[in-house]
Amino acid sequence: MNIPTTCPRCQHAFQTEYLDSGIHELTCPSCLGRFALFIRKHRFETLFDLGTRALLDGYAREAVVNFAAALERCLEFYLRSALLERFAAQGHALEDAEAQLDATWKLLVSQSERQLGAFAAVYLAREGRAPDFLTPQGLGAEFRNRVIHRGYLPREQEVQDYAAGLFALMNRLLGDLGDAALQSILTQEREYAAALTRLDEDVPAVFEEHPGMFRVPRTVSEQNLPPPAPVPASHQLPAHTPSTPRPLNDAAAFQAALRERGTLVSELFGGKAGR
Ligand SMILES: [Zn+2]
Numbered sequence: 001m002n003i004p005t006t007c008p009r010c011q012h013a014f015q016t017e018y019l020d021s022g023i024h025e026l027t028c029p030s031c032l033g034r035f036a037l038f039i040r041k042h043r044f045e046t047l048f049d050l051g052t053r054a055l056l057d058g059y060a061r062e063a064v065v066n067f068a069a070a071l072e073r074c075l076e077f078y079l080r081s082a083l084l085e086r087f088a089a090q091g092h093a094l095e096d097a098e099a100q101l102d103a104t105w106k107l108l109v110s111q112s113e114r115q116l117g118a119f120a121a122v123y124l125a126r127e128g129r130a131p132d133f134l135t136p137q138g139l140g141a142e143f144r145n146r147v148i149h150r151g152y153l154p155r156e157q158e159v160q161d162y163a164a165g166l167f168a169l170m171n172r173l174l175g176d177l178g179d180a181a182l183q184s185i186l187t188q189e190r191e192y193a194a195a196l197t198r199l200d201e202d203v204p205a206v207f208e209e210h211p212g213m214f215r216v217p218r219t220v221s222e223q224n225l226p227p228p229a230p231v232p233a234s235h236q237l238p239a240h241t242p243s244t245p246r247p248l249n250d251a252a253a254f255q256a257a258l259r260e261r262g263t264l265v266s267e268l269f270g271g272k273a274g275r
Pocket of ligand 1: 007008009010011012028029030031032033
C-alpha cells in the first residue's frame with residue numbers, strides 16, 4: 001500500500017510504498033535528494049486503520065481479516081509493554097529485557113492460542129483481575145472464524161459491530177496500560193535511533209505521526225521513564241506532535257472515531273491501499 005509523503009528539501013509531495021519496518025529511505029522523484037521517512041505507528045494501529053479503510057470502501061470481508069490481525073497484535077503490544085514495564089521496575093536494562101522478551105516470544109509466535117494464554121497470565125499479574133473479556137464472544141471469535149476460515153461473506157453491519165467490539169476492547173487495553181505503552185514506543189524509538197546512525201550525515205530524517213483510529217499515548221504523563229534516544233542534530237527533526245486523550249471506552253467510540261478520523265485514515269492509504 002502507498003502512503004503520501006513530502007520531500008523535506010523541495011516540498012514535493014508524492015506517494016511511496018509503506019514498509020513494515022516503518023523506516024523508508026527515499027529519493028525524491030523531483031529534486032533527487034535523499035531523505036529518510038520514519039513512521040511513528042504500531043502494527044496494530046496500522047492494521048486496524050487498514051480494516052477501517054477496507055470497511056469504508058465496502059470490502060467487508062477484507063476488513064475482518066485486518067481487524068482480527070489488529071486485535072492479535074494489540075494483545076502482543078499489551079504483553080510486551082507490561083513485561084518491559086516490569087523489567088524496568090526491577091532495574092533491568094531495556095536492551096536485556098527486549099532480548100529476553102524476544103527469545104520468549106519466539107516460543108509463541110506461530111501459535112495464536114499460546115499468545116492468548118501468555119496474554120491472559122500477564123494481564124492477571126499486572127491488573128490483579130481476570131481478563132474476563134477474553135471469551136470467544138468478547139473476541140468475536142466465532143464471527144471471525146466464519147469469515148476467515150469458512151468463507152462467509154459478512155454484511156457491512158456485521159463487520160461494523162465486530163469492529164466496534166474490538167475497538168472498545170483495544171481501547172480498554174490501552175487505557176489499562178496507561179504510560180506502560182511508552183515502553184513499546186521506546187523500543188520503536190530505539191530501533192529508529194539505530195537506523196539513524198546508519199544514515200549518511202547529510203540525509204535528513206522526517207518523523208511522521210500518522211492520523212489513525214487509535215490514539216496511543218506517546219508522551220509521559222507521570223512516570224519517570226527515560227526519554228527517547230536523542231536524534232543527532234545533523235538529521236534535523238521536525239517538532240514532535242503531542243498526543244491527545246484517547247476516545248471513550250465503549251462501542252459508540254468506534255462510530256465517533258469513524259466520523260472524526262475515518263476520512264483521514266481513508267486518505268492516508270492513498271493509491272493502491274492494502275486489501
Ligand atoms: Zn525533493
